[in-house]
Each structure stands twice: as C-alpha cells, then as structure tokens.
Amino acid sequence: MHSFTYCVPTQIVFGGESLEKLPELLKERNIARVLLVCGGQSAKKSGLLDRVEGLLQAADVEFDILSGVQPNPRLSLAREGVKKALALSAQLILAVGGGSVIDTAKAVAHGAANPDVDIWEFWVKRAELKRSMPVGAILTIPAAGSETSDSAVLTNDELGLKRGLNTPLNRPAFAILDPALAATLPEHQAACGVTDIMMHTLDRYFNPVCDNEITDAIAEALLRVVIKNGAPVVRDRGDLHAMSEIMWCGSLSHNGLTGLGGNKDFAVHQLGHAVSEKFDIYHGDSLSCVWGSWARYVCPANPARFAQYAHNVWGVQAADDETAARQGIEQTEAYFASLGMPISLGQTRCGVQDEAGLQELAARCSFQKTRAIGTFRKLDFDDMLRIYHMANKE
Ligand code: NZQ
Ligand code: ZN
Numbered sequence: 001m002h003s004f005t006y007c008v009p010t011q012i013v014f015g016g017e018s019l020e021k022l023p024e025l026l027k028e029r030n031i032a033r034v035l036l037v038c039g040g041q042s043a044k045k046s047g048l049l050d051r052v053e054g055l056l057q058a059a060d061v062e063f064d065i066l067s068g069v070q071p072n073p074r075l076s077l078a079r080e081g082v083k084k085a086l087a088l089s090a091q092l093i094l095a096v097g098g099g100s101v102i103d104t105a106k107a108v109a110h111g112a113a114n115p116d117v118d119i120w121e122f123w124v125k126r127a128e129l130k131r132s133m134p135v136g137a138i139l140t141i142p143a144a145g146s147e148t149s150d151s152a153v154l155t156n157d158e159l160g161l162k163r164g165l166n167t168p169l170n171r172p173a174f175a176i177l178d179p180a181l182a183a184t185l186p187e188h189q190a191a192c193g194v195t196d197i198m199m200h201t202l203d204r205y206f207n208p209v210c211d212n213e214i215t216d217a218i219a220e221a222l223l224r225v226v227i228k229n230g231a232p233v234v235r236d237r238g239d240l241h242a243m244s245e246i247m248w249c250g251s252l253s254h255n256g257l258t259g260l261g262g263n264k265d266f267a268v269h270q271l272g273h274a275v276s277e278k279f280d281i282y283h284g285d286s287l288s289c290v291w292g293s294w295a296r297y298v299c300p301a302n303p304a305r306f307a308q309y310a311h312n313v314w315g316v317q318a319a320d321d322e323t324a325a326r327q328g329i330e331q332t333e334a335y336f337a338s339l340g341m342p343i344s345l346g347q348t349r350c351g352v353q354d355e356a357g358l359q360e361l362a363a364r365c366s367f368q369k370t371r372a373i374g375t376f377r378k379l380d381f382d383d384m385l386r387i388y389h390m391a392n393k394e
Helices: 018-028 048-058 075-088 099-113 187-205 213-235 240-253 267-279 283-301 303-314 321-338 355-365 381-391
Strands: 011-014 033-039 062-069 092-097 135-139 151-156 161-166 174-177
Touching (some): 011 018, 018 135, 018 174, 033 048, 033 099, 048 092, 062 099, 075 099, 092 099, 099 135, 099 151, 161 267, 174 240, 187 213, 187 267, 187 283, 213 240, 213 303, 213 321, 267 283, 267 355, 283 303, 283 321, 283 381, 355 381
Parallel strands (some): 011 174, 033 062, 033 092, 135 174
Antiparallel strands (some): 151 161
C-alpha cells in the first residue's frame, strides 16, 4: 500500500427506521435551529417532508425550509439559503434529497459560517474555506455519494459554469440512509445513480498507481456488487434488498475508500461536467455518454490495468491484455446501455454535435485551454476534443 490519509467523520445511520433517529442525532449535537433543504417536489409528494417536519416539531427544533433545488444545483438558490440560515441563526443545515440537495446544503453551510464572503469565491478558489457549520443528510437517491464525500458541485447560473469544491469541511456530520426512501425514484434516476456509483470507483481505479492490493480488491468487489444489484434496482425500485446494497455502495464509492493510496483520475467526471454545464443533462447521463470513448482513448497507456478490470470485475478470460481490455470496455458499455443509459452524445438530450459544438465542449472542459485533466493518462484540450469526437455518434 502507498501512503494516504483518510478521515470520514460522518456518522452513518443505515436501514429501515433510521429516519426516526433524527431527533436523537440533533439532540446529541445540541441543535435547536435547523434550515431544511429539499428539491423540487419528490420529498413533498412522497410524504417524507411531512415526516421530517413532524419529527422536528416533536423534538422542539425550530426550522425554516429552502425548497426548489434543481438537478445541477444553482448558486443563486444556495445564496438565498445563506440568507435564510442567517435569519434563523441556524445551527445545522439538513438536506432531504440527493446530491443536488446535499451540495446546496453544504454551500449554505459554508456561506452562513462566512457571511462576509460570497460562496462562489470558495468554488473558484479565490477565497480559502476555513470554517463551516454542520450538515446532516437524509438521502433519497443513491448516486452522487455526497452524503459522505468531501466534495460539492455547484452551477453558477449567471456565468454558466459548473464547478466542484473539495474540502474536508464538506463531509456531513451525519447521514441517514434508509433504502425505502429511494423506492419512489423514477427508473431513469435509479439508472443514473447506479452509473454514477460505478463511475466514482472507476475514476479512482484507473490511475497510474497499480499496486495497492487491498484498495483494488475493495474497488473490484464494490463494482461487482453494484453491477449485480443495479439491474434489479432499475427494474424495481421497491426491491429493498438490491436498493440497500446499492445505497451503501453509493456512500462507499465516493468517500475515498476505493481509491486509497492512488492518485485519482476523474477525467470522465470532468468531461461529463462540461456536457452538463452546457446542456443541463443529468450527471449520470453525462458520464455514461463519454466513458467508453475515454476508456478506448486512454487504454493504450496501460492495457494490463484494463485487462485486470475486465478479468476481476467482468470475469473476462482472454489470450492477451489488449483483447481482455477491449472486452471489459465493451461489457461496461453494454451494461450501461442495458440500464437505458446513453453511451454516446447523440443518445443524450444534447444530440450529435457539429465541430464548433465539440470545440466548445473541449474548451469548457479545459477551462479555456488552461488545464489538463486525468492521471491515468493526462489529457489536454486536443485529447479532450478527440474523446468528444469519438463519443459524437448516434
Ligand atoms: O427535486 P426532486 O423532486 O426531489 O427530484 C429529484 C431530482 O429530479 C429526484 N429524486 C431524488 N430522490 C427521489 C427523487 N424522485 C423521486 N423519489 C426520490 N426518492 O431525482 C432527481 C435528481 O436528483 P439529484 O439530487 O440531482 O441527483 P444526484 O444525487 O444524482 O445528484 C446529482 C448532482 O450531484 C453532483 C452532480 O454533479 C449533480 O449536480 N455530484 C456531487 C458529488 C458530491 N457532492 O460528492 C459527486 C458527484 O460526482 C456529482 O458530481
Ligand atoms: Zn459523480
């Protein structure tokens, strides 16, 4: 194993009835005032919001609500949340939802703890985040892993930019994970979630350091479990066994565990962010539509690594590394397709692009040619453009 530091302080309460532990989790932390953050309508429609409000009222916790968080959450709503949190003197920001809601809660927490700094300054690294306030998460969709991750992603709706912020201060204080809360998910959201969970480990697995045996074994096992339970969960979101496996995998896949000791790559995430920044498509769609193209492009840098993945995750037996690698990539793409996920730009809402459109995506991804991405193989503007070209089919 190579060197690493690892600290995930988030208290996890997992399983049926875990929502009932909310008052206890707040009491342990002496929390009397909470800003509740939620999405467009699903939590209201399912009755979850009423349940949470009831628990807060019964525990004499004062609260206000910030609702209307959209997928690819907007900076403007987070700024509104900061005002609400300050007006309430909130002591904790409670997210009821998925990655978009939890990331908004994280942004509100950072803003409320630093009222003199506009939150976007932290996202573009013009200000250093030194303090925040606690966030709690009640997860309704296994996907982004924000409930334990050190990351938060915001879209600046004035500038049209999607950016991530990584800091230990992004780790929530607690996360309530009840698989039953995800049973109301639409089929495609479940598929997007399964894809994103796989991608958080794939984006760590494919890195230049290949001799972290236990990290590799954990990553490969996680991928096998997600692949096994992904299809059942997409078919039937009420399959609580499959959903419970997927939900726990979602948290483990993005809390750092599956990449310890390695130098994570995350190029696919960056390629995808440029697509969802421009077209506002779901995060999962933005990943599956470029993964195969990225994999074929970078594979020659280390075919043996792709062969290891093909063998240990997909059970591929082949005479040589190149053949095994190709089969592993094909099986991964076929799996995404079987979940109804797009595997090309043309299969997403953005459609097949002309040359100017592809150039714009590469410009966005390279921050106007000022950065390279990836570690498995470093990618500059020209590489990004070639990958988008490869993904640009029906
Ligand atoms: O808004 P509502 O009505 O709640 O509907 C949501 C939303 O439309 C719906 N949904 C969620 N739970 C549901 C439900 N519908 C019915 N029943 C339920 N139980 O699902 C839709 C998507 O929600 P969202 O929160 O956007 O999904 P996800 O968890 O995939 O989050 C995606 C966002 O997280 C970011 C992505 O870039 C994207 O902005 N990411 C955050 C990360 C992090 N903080 O660590 C890492 C990821 O790589 C990712 O970048
Ligand atoms: Zn992701």
